[in-house]
Amino acid sequence: MATSGVWPMKEQSITDASLREFLLGKLADEELELVENLYLTDSQTRERVLALEQDLIEDYLENSLSEEDKERFLARYADTDEQRRKLRITKSIKNWAVTEATTTQATAASKVSLWTRLRLKPIVVVPIAVAMALAVVLAIVWLNSRIEKKKHFAVEQELALLNSPTGVREFPPRMIPLELRPITVRGAETPPEINSRSENRIVELFLPWIPKERYPAYRAEVRPPGDGEPFTIPNLQAENDDGGYKIRIRLPSHSLRRGSYRIQLTGISNDGSASPPEEYRFSVTD
Amino acid sequence: MARDSAITLQNFEEMLAWLDPDREVAAQQYLQLREGLANVFRWRGCSDPDGLVDEVFERVAKKVHEVRPNYQGDPRLYFRAVANNLVKENLKKAKNQVSLEDIDLPQPITTKSDEDEAADIEECLQSCLQSLNAGNRKLILDYYAKEKQAKIEHRSELAQQLNTSVQTLRVRVYRVRLSLQECIEQCIKRKGKYE
Numbered sequence: 001m002a003t004s005g006v007w008p009m010k011e012q013s014i015t016d017a018s019l020r021e022f023l024l025g026k027l028a029d030e031e032l033e034l035v036e037n038l039y040l041t042d043s044q045t046r047e048r049v050l051a052l053e054q055d056l057i058e059d060y061l062e063n064s065l066s067e068e069d070k071e072r073f074l075a076r077y078a079d080t081d082e083q084r085r086k087l088r089i090t091k092s093i094k095n096w097a098v099t100e101a102t103t104t105q106a107t108a109a110s111k112v113s114l115w116t117r118l119r120l121k122p123i124v125v126v127p128i129a130v131a132m133a134l135a136v137v138l139a140i141v142w143l144n145s146r147i148e149k150k151k152h153f154a155v156e157q158e159l160a161l162l163n164s165p166t167g168v169r170e171f172p173p174r175m176i177p178l179e180l181r182p183i184t185v186r187g188a189e190t191p192p193e194i195n196s197r198s199e200n201r202i203v204e205l206f207l208p209w210i211p212k213e214r215y216p217a218y219r220a221e222v223r224p225p226g227d228g229e230p231f232t233i234p235n236l237q238a239e240n241d242d243g244g245y246k247i248r249i250r251l252p253s254h255s256l257r258r259g260s261y262r263i264q265l266t267g268i269s270n271d272g273s274a275s276p277p278e279e280y281r282f283s284v285t286d
Numbered sequence: 287m288a289r290d291s292a293i294t295l296q297n298f299e300e301m302l303a304w305l306d307p308d309r310e311v312a313a314q315q316y317l318q319l320r321e322g323l324a325n326v327f328r329w330r331g332c333s334d335p336d337g338l339v340d341e342v343f344e345r346v347a348k349k350v351h352e353v354r355p356n357y358q359g360d361p362r363l364y365f366r367a368v369a370n371n372l373v374k375e376n377l378k379k380a381k382n383q384v385s386l387e388d389i390d391l392p393q394p395i396t397t398k399s400d401e402d403e404a405a406d407i408e409e410c411l412q413s414c415l416q417s418l419n420a421g422n423r424k425l426i427l428d429y430y431a432k433e434k435q436a437k438i439e440h441r442s443e444l445a446q447q448l449n450t451s452v453q454t455l456r457v458r459v460y461r462v463r464l465s466l467q468e469c470i471e472q473c474i475k476r477k478g479k480y481e
Contacts (some may be wrong), residue, residue, distance in 0.1 A: 022329065040319065040365070041363065062433050064434060086467070089467055093426065101431035160472060
């Protein structure tokens with residue numbers, strides 16, 4: 001076993017072709033050691049290797065690998081459920097991009113040809129235009145409702161990521177803390193305000209939990225102003241420090257609209273039953 | 287740390303301190319090293335990479351007290367050397383023990399439940415694409431727009447347009463792609479079917 005971790009840095013001399021061989025387990029010992037050492041200690045090489053791994057996955061999905069490489073690939077990249085899911089995700093992204101690119105090209109081409117034909121027969125234009133306008137209006141209404149649903153889902157995704165156990169351990173820049181108090185304690189006081197035009201990217205809310213009962217997990221329901229659909233953040237953990245027993249939630253600033261927000265916080269027992277909710281408020285101003 | 291119960295708290299703390307004197311940095315390095323070593327085992331064709339990573343940390347933790355004072359250089363290279371020994375030991379074992387029952391053939395990529403999962407991936411992809419900013423979404427779209435031979439030329443043109451090299455473009459796309467992948471995986475897990 002070596003007792004020294006000093007060795008020559010030769011990152012520049014490693015070609016993409018060598019890294020590809022590395023990823024397929026084809027490198028000889030000396031070069032293998034060099035690449036593995038760099039991969040584990042140098043962030044640039046690490047990213048370079050992982051980016052090339054994506055290219056290799058693509059080549060497999062396009063059936064561009066030789067039989068021998070395909071066999072090596074499958075042993076390394078399709079052995080577990082998790083790996084196979086990663087392959088499917090890559091396939092899905094590729095399919096989306098190819099379809100989207102093809103559709104864009106086809107739409108551009110059909111616009112030109114339709115316009116050319118219509119110019120030749122002006123009598124047909126009026127009824128077609130009316131029908132098209134109607135179709136466009138209906139499509140816009142339908143699309144808007146889909147877009148709203150997708151936006152809501154996207155914000156919920158972002159909330160889940162920001163408030164996951166890994167997410168809350170990170171401390172990203174441009175995050176502003178704000179402590180709220182339960183409405184029962186605060187009474188008729190004006191709720192704290194957040195300025196939507198500030199440069200902050202994330203608002204971190206501290207919600208003190210006043211009831212004596214403690215729960216293994218908490219769920220927050222964030223109700224935006226008006227009749228907007230609430231956002232749910234499950235599996236929140238409480239923190240107990242000098243400042244008391246609190247639950248921390250993070251909201252992305254871009255998702256906040258002007259108006260009054262309500263948060264309902266509920267303790268969730270091991271058997272899944274929910275406690276009576278505690279309510280908090282804050283408002284967003286321009 | 288599936289098998290870290292064999293590591294004493296004192297050994298574990300010393301191992302972390304060896305990685306970096308700052309505990310926060312050491313914890314980050316520890317997690318990164320775990321992930322890195324798991325990939326190394328996978329690329330070497332080992333089955334159960336996570337189990338082998340546990341074994342590496344267990345071995346290093348047991349020896350850290352005697353190795354650390356005289357070791358020079360980046361400690362992560364010591365972990366890699368231990369991992370390398372472990373791969374060789376495993377190869378030896380495998381040579382002595384191979385039987386048809388031990389051979390794990392890769393599962394076929396499409397099964398019925400896989401089709402359900404594919405539908406979920408599709409739905410999650412659409413929502414996660416919304417969470418990317420317009421620039422990054424376009425970058426992914428452009429990068430993956432072509433396939434096979436056409437993609438090589440296409441990516442070279444794209445790199446030129448962005449005034450960068452193909453290699454840098456690849457890493458740039460990898461970063462966006464990683465966040466997209468993480469978003470999709472979280473989304474699928476939240477659907478609760480595949481945990």
